Amino acid sequence: MRSPTISSVALHAGVSVASVSRVMNGFAARPETESRVRAAIADLGYQPNSAARALKVRESDQICLSFADIGNPAYVSMTRGVGRVLHESKYRLVLASSFSTVGEIIQQLESMGRGYADGLIISPIYSDPKITELISQLKMPVVLIGTLPTGLDVDNVHIDSSLGIKLAATHLKERGRSKIGLLNGPLNTNPGRRRSDGFRKVLKNLRLEIVEEQMIQADDFTSQSAYEAISRYPLISEIDALICGNDLMAAGALRFLSELGIDVPGKIAVVGIDNTELASLVKPTLTSVDLLAESRGELAANLLLDRIANPKRASKKIVVQPKLIVRSST
Amino acid sequence: MRSPTISSVALHAGVSVASVSRVMNGFAARPETESRVRAAIADLGYQPNSAARALKVRESDQICLSFADIGNPAYVSMTRGVGRVLHESKYRLVLASSFSTVGEIIQQLESMGRGYADGLIISPIYSDPKITELISQLKMPVVLIGTLPTGLDVDNVHIDSSLGIKLAATHLKERGRSKIGLLNGPLNTNPGRRRSDGFRKVLKNLRLEIVEEQMIQADDFTSQSAYEAISRYPLISEIDALICGNDLMAAGALRFLSELGIDVPGKIAVVGIDNTELASLVKPTLTSVDLLAESRGELAANLLLDRIANPKRASKKIVVQPKLIVRSST
DNA sequence: TACTTGACTGTAAACGATTACAGTTAATCG
DNA sequence: CGATTAACTGTAATCGTTTACAGTCAAGTA
The missing domain is CATH 3.40.50.2300 (Response regulator)
Incomplete structure (x- = not known):
């Protein structure tokens, strides 16, 4: 058995389909009409068909x-x-x-x-x-x-994510760090490229030296890739701070650093991006740039x-x- | 200007709407007809209207x-x-x-x-x-x-989540724990109730003693609520293991325990549920029951x-x- | 050649809503 | 009381598809 349509409702209520439609869409109707329509709708459990409505009014909701x-x-x-x-x-x-x-x-x-x-x-x-x-x-x-x-x-x-990088780098410099690494996601993505560009620009403005090897790209934005990427980071023993592409990546990095016995933040300070719930759950809790997703x-x-x-x-x-x-x- | 319809396509191709529809839905057509229809579709950039189709075939996709x-x-x-x-x-x-x-x-x-x-x-x-x-x-x-x-x-x-609790509790007993707590979510939810029931049952089967105060409910399933709930856990100094409603809650608990200087797993072993990515990112990494979401x-x-x-x-x-x-x- | 067959094709009726327009009431006014 | 108006109601067209059915046309058969 098919679902009730506006015609069944009209029939049941003894009015025209137009009146039913009008009641449903809040147009004026005689109280008598309105109550009969509402009663019929309730009786039949009528629900308007969204495809039919979408077709007619050109809105899909x-x-x-x-x-x-x-x-x-x-x-x-x-x-x-x-x-x-x-x-x-x-x-x-x-x-x-x-x-x-x-x-x-x-x-x-x-x-x-x-x-x-x-x-x-x-x-x-x-x-x-x-x-x-x-x-x-x-x-x-x-x-x-x-x-x-x-x-x-x-x-x-x-969101100005290069400003995010700037916030992070400035903060790190204020904390006395001068050799900052970037653990980034792939460069062919928008966020990856923006972070890399921002990083380069900010370090220059802060008059911190920068060499290409300071920046490394993981295969994607997951903690696992970050872990693998940082394990082949060439300058790991030289940097004193690390900015990561997001919190997941930062968590992956933290894990690696902890396994190597490298103290965070003692030896290396770590900053994440996104400020997800994760940031306050890892140890040490993670400084992070909130991008307010x-x-x-x-x-x-x-x-x-x-x-x-x-x-x-x-x-x-x-x-x-x-x-x-x-x-x-x- | 309105989007092209099947009629515009038919007109453009010099065939009937039925033929267009048939070509689109993969029914037999003369090669000549088919190619003209396809050409017209490409020319006009025609896309069939999903509301109209949904209305007719009674499928919304x-x-x-x-x-x-x-x-x-x-x-x-x-x-x-x-x-x-x-x-x-x-x-x-x-x-x-x-x-x-x-x-x-x-x-x-x-x-x-x-x-x-x-x-x-x-x-x-x-x-x-x-x-x-x-x-x-x-x-x-x-x-x-x-x-x-x-x-x-x-x-x-x-998923048999009481079996999940059983896995966790059995594992804890094998590790020599005998006083196990449950940090649960609200009892008026399905998962909350199942975990609580399962917990009661399993502890009985394992012949571990159980008192009501061993089970505590957080306001919801977040790490924050878990943190607040465990901070008023009455038996905190007596238990030697804690099963948590999910990994987030476990992470909240870990944070609290670490702040109190309680060693995990030395003093209290902790088990989470869900085995989310979080489990391998917290410290110590979290034993967790994977519910394979x-x-x-x-x-x-x-x-x-x-x-x-x-x-x-x-x-x-x-x-x-x-x-x-x-x-x-x- | 005439007839059958098969393969396509076109016409038109749905699907279930909304809404312009015309028609009907009832209320108000002179 | 009849005319005017306002308020509501019903009829029917429409949205863009799919598809049953009937029609066409060429090829194959007797």
């Missing part, structure tokens, strides 16, 4: 959130922030994650044309001209979290809702300031 | 995943598992999380009648007769991850896809065996 990998705690926080905001709205959250290649992102973006979402929040880990082009051609509101590619005119939530998610979601409500406003760019949270690893 | 809070790493792993499986399929993943009350779950379940999802994977943290009833009335395939309420006939992926997610997703393909098969129940991963905290 869905928002798509797209990022690289839900394994990364920063994205989890972001998802939480977005979820919290959407939860207060009529929108459902569709997750488009787990894709790892540029090709998959492109495929994903192309399929947005099917209209299953009213808006897109995307935080691309890779930059690619094709991705930029596809985003700019999208007919729906888009919020990009991360570095906005040049020429792309969409709402943007951006959860609030970025909230900001992005609010920006998107605002843009949906007001499609013609000029695009906004929100810059979020990272915060350094000092703990005992420095 | 979406799967809904519903759980309590994406803040919990176990659910994140589960989401990952589900996401990985769905990624290989045509289905999109809709996340319905962040709800905290029974009322919200109910509301969520009621709205499933709108047909925006072809299937539901749900892992309810609370048990409630109303929830059970609503699930059983759902017209779509459902997989429940967790304890199956009596009388509910849906596919189920279940990610594979449960995969299993559930596969079960759901199988059920969608084959709606009349009898419901299956998959029981997953927890594994104890021994590390240095015991």
Whole structure:
């Protein structure tokens, strides 16, 4: 047996389908009509079919959130922030994650044309001209979290992660450290490249010497890769501080250092990035640069809702300031 | 300007809409027809409208995943598992999380009648007769991850978490511990209750004495609550082992114990649950019962896809065996 | 050649909502 | 009391697909 439709309700209530629809959407109706419709709805357990509604009004009531990998705690926080905001709205959250290649992102973006979402929040880990082009051609509101590619005119939530590196490095210098290493993620990712650029720039400004070997890249942003990467770090006995690509990587580094009996922060101070819950759970607790992923998610979601409500406003760019949270690893 | 529709494509290709539809859905067509349709699709950048298709074929190509809070790493792993499986399929993943009350779950379940999802994977943290009833009335395939309420006939992926407690307690007894504490989450949740029941039962079987004060409940499953709860644990100086509701809570406990200068595992051995990445990142590394959240997610997703393909098969129940991963905290 | 067959193709009716428009009531006013 | 108006209601078109059914056309068969 099929679910009740608006016609069954109309029949049951002895009114027209239009009246049912109007009652449901809050338009004026005679009290008598309204109560009969409501009674019929309750009797039949009617729920409007979302596909039919979506087809007619051209709104899916869905928002798509797209990022690289839900394994990364920063994205989890972001998802939480977005979820919290959407939860207060009529929108459902569709997750488009787990894709790892540029090709998959492109495929994903192309399929947005099917209209299953009213808006897109995307935080691309890779930059690619094709991705930029596809985003700019999208007919729906888009919020990009991360570095906005040049020429792309969409709402943007951006955190100055090179400022994050600066906070970390300055803090380390104040603590008397002068030989700072960077344990980074892959350079072909946006965060990886920004951290590396920021690092280079900041060290120069601080008049700290810098050689290429100070920077090392792990294969990805996991603690395991970080552990493996640092175990082949050439300058391990020369540095007195280490900035890591994120907290997971920092935790991997801490493990390695502890196994080698290298004192943290005595011999080497360690700074993480993201300020996840992990930072206060490892020993020593980890100084970390908070990139406010959860609030970025909230900001992005609010920006998107605002843009949906007001499609013609000029695009906004929100810059979020990272915060350094000092703990005992420095 | 509106997106191209199947009619525009038909017009452009000089064929009927039916032919376009057939080409798109892989039905036989003359090579000439097929190539003209494909060319027109490419020319116009046509993407079929998913709402229209959903309305007609009664399939949304979406799967809904519903759980309590994406803040919990176990659910994140589960989401990952589900996401990985769905990624290989045509289905999109809709996340319905962040709800905290029974009322919200109910509301969520009621709205499933709108047909925006072809299937539901749900892992309810609370048990409630109303929830059970609503699930059983759902017209779509459902997989429940967790304890199956009596009388509910849906596919189920279940992990015997009391067996998990048993593994932990037996291991601790073998290590010569006899006074084991339980740092649990709230008792009004399914996992909380199961852990408490399991704990009671196992200790009895192991002929270890048990008093009520051995079990303590934190306000929720976070490390912070765990920290606060253990700081008012009455028997802290008497126990020689502690089983925690999950790894986060264990990490909170470890932090407290380390601040008090209580040696782990010398004075108190600590066991976590979930075996998240965190377990190998804290110091000492944490012995933990792996509840295989990610594979449960995969299993559930596969079960759901199988059920969608084959709606009349009898419901299956998959029981997953927890594994104890021994590390240095015991 | 005429007829059957098979392989495609096109027409038009759904799917279940929303909404413009016209029609119906009831209320108000002169 | 009849006319005007306001408030509500119903009819039917529409959104963009899929698909049953009937039609076309060429090839194969007698």
